[in-house]
Amino acid sequence: MNWLGISVMLYKINVRAGMQYRLNFILSTLLAALVTVSEFLGLVVLLSVFGAIQGWSVWEIGYLYGVLMTAKFLYRAFGSAINNFEPYLVNGTLDQLLLRPMPLLLAVLTSRTRMVGGELLQSLTVLGACVARLLVHGDASWWIVPETLLIICTGTVIMFAVGLATAACGFWITRTEDLSVLTDNATTTACQLPLSLFPEWLRTLLLAVIPFGFINYVPAMFIVRGEWGVWTLAATAAVAAAALLIALGVWKIGVTKYQSTGT
């Protein structure tokens, strides 16, 4: 069995283990969907009161949200352990994974699986509704479908890369939860709206340092706004690849600095 086969098997085991507590499983799936709907409500209320923001229609902003959240939930589906890496360092759980005869990153990734069905359904519904509306009103061509699929993939890679780099920082500072608030939560919140809304320094941060702007805003400037060229898609793919390589490099160095902190 190759690494992919082993990973799939471990993911299945995690899912089955999670389903052993049935009430908890059903509740968590329902509540996860409710949480995302409730979070989206904040944006909906804002848009319902003010309508278009800086020339971006409600549907275009909905598209930004849909792409961003779909990428986020896909990343959370397979990268849940990376997204919540701090306990591995604080409790010493990583020691056990280091003993497994498989690459450490793969061992970490397959050690935990999060069910994201409810959340994905919500983000895909928003995305689907916005794409349909843009198509019906002639604001976008059918190319929007493959282009959106592409940027969901690159967006997931960018999310994973930033999450991995954040987790790797834990090898030096141990506690990464607060750093993750900055690199994940704050950036996700900002990117739900057009970056043009923000001051220069924040735009630079979201394009050059933590490149979440490339998950939705940059490609959307071509796909739904038609203001920038097709080069944005190539640039998005290049940024995703570069971010992944850098994150893997940081992780590799970080692992050599690991000191067990467990009991």
Next chain:
Amino acid sequence: MVIWVLARSMYESRLQYSASHAVRTVASIIFGLIYVSIWQGIGAERELGSYGTVGMVSYIAFNQVILWVTFTSHGLGLEERVRTGQIALDLVRPLHLFVFAASREAGSIAYNALFTALPLYAVYAVSFGLPIPRELSVWAYTAAALAMGAYTALCIGYAIGVTALWTVESRWFSLLNYSVNFTLSGFLMPLDWMPGWLQTIARVSPYPIFNYVPTQIYLGKAGPSSLLVPLVWCLLLTLLCIAASAAVRRKVEVQGG
């Protein structure tokens, strides 16, 4: 005395991770800047009612500051105690479980207030010109509102924490609480601007005490009468916590060890 010792021990344990805390403060400052930027962007295109752009910036900035006074850890840490079986020992202590969990968390809130809320207040006062009230009464009423907000957060956190006795994991209740809080507390936008149906839901919920009520008082847009509803909520939630504790005693089953 026991309450003080528990709160102090939690406060001191929080002091251990200063680097992580510095990152949190920076993250919180940036979060606030993001929300402020959103309103500055919206305010550049249209009027923002009785608040105006400057007023909305103050509203959002103060909300971000006080967020940390009503921020509690997930379920007051009770889920982990259920999972490890520690909850059985907690119930044996000669101290009510709610008082025990709330006292510990109060130390954490005090730490957040001193090392996150206060620096944020200073930064926003300088960068956004956050107004500083001159009347002592405004400070007193704001402090009372914040104290009730913190207590309400402790009660809700406790109620969520004890659900772990039934569901094993109560994390999702916490996340739902945070996300509902985000909208209904008036954190992102004053309740007056919300659609009627949402305003009604918000006003009959305890959430406005976390942001809307203290910020309105601080900005001089509301008086002490606005503290009456939060006071009722504090009493109701206390009764809920006492009832939940009684149910916990009948339900507890030790796991792990």
